[in-house]
Amino acid sequence: MVAIHIVDRRLNPGSKSLENRQRFLRRAKALVQQAVKKTSHDRDIKDVLEGGEVSIPLDGMDEPRFRREGGTRDMILPGNKKFIEGDMLPRSGGSGGKAGGAGEGDSEDAFRFVLSREEFVDLFLDDLELPDLAKRKLAEVESEGIRRAGYATSGSPANISIPRTVSRAMARRVALRRPKPEEIAALEAELLICGDEARRAELLAEIEALKAKAKRIPFIDPIDIRYRRFETTPKPIAQAVMFCLMDVSGSMTEHMKDLAKRFYTLLYVFLKRRYRHVEIVFIRHTDRAEEVDEDTFFHGPASGGTLVSSALQEMHEIVRSRFRPADWNIYAAQASDGDNSTSDGEVAGRLLTEKILPVSQFFAYLEVGQDAGLTFEMPDSSLWTLYERLRLAGAPLSMRKVCERSEIFPVFHDLFQRRVRQERAP
């Protein structure tokens, strides 16, 4: 009878290959990143970061082996129906032609596999960094952590710290000179072999005294007991609000709105990775501004002139009423085709430098253009000129021009690229 052993491994932690998978992704990082970017171009903005299948060229990831090819081949095949010795079979498309097997893998030039959402986003946003993460608010409710905080003399039995309790008990026993059991045992042993009456009485008395003392000084006393103490600590959580400002006047085409939307989505996803709470405020403006919901923002019809200052004013008011700058990280991204009425420039500039920029972590201006090739030959728009002037004067503004979908990611990447840390006064 041979021994048999049945083991249930189903509850073992799965995904033993996870580490190997990560190694593979790390190795193929450049390739996968490219694939991720390519995939996200073709995707709808809503599920841009859903993860999913990507395909990378096999080239960079192959494992070469000495393989032979060509030459004369001899094959034995089953299922002969009509051949007899000496027949010649035509080569192309002939019945024998496909047999033999040319080795697997040659046929595929791309390697396809599935990325999880996490992996996808990681690769997508890798080496991007948010500027100025300084503000952090201690929020009240949901972010309480528990941490060890020394020992206490009271607590629940489950929290008794045995090492601490025993060591204190030992210290006390030593300090009070509690007789050791061996000591008593030694005396008792002596008593057994002792013949002298006087000495016996002496020993008996001594043993008696020691036993009494041992009884008075307990092995563990309630005063020895210590409990592990925990305290709750509020953890700082950073929360952020993102303002999307967009010009929806007649001059903004669907194409431009689409570009803006892509940019906002990227920004949202990015913020979401950094902050647990990200609120979005949509402000659209023509010659007056209003806060709207997302759908209206992107699709609601509107027409009218263009006054950028109205949007800035609206943002300023919302910040004042709802988002205390001390508690919130404020990010704003403005998209526009650059039109602004000339008279508004001064007002907008002042609002921006005096009210908005001081409270914002980051303000990006995205000028969306009509089509490829045209915009850069046109003179700078009025808004661009204005912002450029402010930026040169030292205002912390980021601005880029975008004409094509494919430029969105590079521009975004460019804006948030991890830079060498600047020295900042505390």
Next chain:
Amino acid sequence: MTGERLFQGADWDFPTLQRIHDACEEIAESELGLNVYPNQIEVITAEQMLDAYCSVGMPLFYKHWSFGKHFAYQQASYRKGLMGLAYEIVINSSPCISYLMEENTATMQTLVIAHAAFGHNHFFKNNYLFKQWTDADGILDYLEFAKTYVAQCEDRHGRLAVEQTLDAAHALMSHGINRYPGKKLPDLRVEEKRAQYRRQHEESVFNDLWRTIPTGPVKSVATLSADRRRALLGLPQENILYFLEKTAPRLAPWQRELLRIVRHIAQYFYPQSQTKVMNEGTATYVHYRIMNRLHLQGQLSDGNFLEFLSSHTNVVFQPDFDSKYFSGFNPYALGFAMMQDIERIVTNPEDEDREWFPDIAGKGDTMGVLRDVWANYRDESFISQFLSPRLMRHFRMFHLHDDPAETAGIRVDAIHDERGYRRVRRALSRTYDVGFIDANIEVVDVDLAGDRHLMLRHTVLKGAQLNDTDAKRVLQHLADLWTYNVSLVEVDATGKVLKEYVANPRGLAAVA
């Protein structure tokens, strides 16, 4: 009808598995006379099965990105439904570990236990190749060691350096195998001692008289030393990894150990690739016998037996060459058919069989003959000895000879008739010959005194040269390990050089 049913329906639990195992064991020992390692049966999920696939079926393995690549690939194709998972994986270790998938029905578990835990297990324990080349008791410990060692190396020398070494070693893995056992390779240190001893002996028996005795033409000093150098280095050497491990001039000790690990693992799998047909044939034959016996004894209901037959027939299905399912000979089909054929020859031979197999025809002791076959053959020798004309007719085998120089097409060289039997059989056994499966590449020389140039030679067989891109990449890896130039010449049987590759080492962490 002696036994009770082992189970009803499709559900099973652990006591059922135990009962199934005991019933199979009873038959395996008393009726088939199998001699197996102790069994360990592990129940796993589909996810874990995928995991196991990617570390070549082993329960533990060192970490490397290539396994992650296979995992990602297989996971993708499994999810898309392109690929089914195997019912079981069995590991040549003692105890012999078989993985069962939890999704299997009770019948399937019975089949798998009979197939893996007894069929494969017996083969692993008794076949001479496995006995000679693998250490079933030690493999799990060795893998554990390998895993820890690789992890330690990564901590100490950096992930990148370890990865580069392993990449290179993996590229040469199929050339890291000792194909011939027992030859004690001359150890440089031992060799030196022997030389010293010889010199001492010569001095002690020195007699000037010998000098005056005329001898034949003297070999020139140069050729003598070249011969001697090659002999000392054990050249020509086909185990490239072994050669690098022992001789590469600038490898760090841990790199040599990594090469050794890869080499040992390649060696461990070496018998498996040579015994695919036999191994599967044995296991299939064993499960077929056991399942039939269980059914006869009434331990398996008719319904369950039909379920078994259905999967059994799927497994041993051999599509014809012109079928769209055809992808070479199915080792299960060929192996099982041959085992059954041997049974027939032993118990109920025809005149033809008596003529072809005088040793075993009508001998009567089926299991005795089969056990002997299982113990002493590998695919190549098994087929060349035991493929009967009857089976060639059954499979309607024919031999195609595809010579690219022949413009008229592919010639049918032999078919399943009196004239062709022996040729078909020889050609089929050839296709399982490891000597023909792997390219014959040897280290032939190294210029240790000069620029340490390492020379390899590929002896081209039947005009099959190396794939150019891959050969260059592998040579690059080889050069990186050797850290000096490496060249490879492809030579045909007449000694004509067909092609020459040279690779220069990239300056990388090999010496870091």
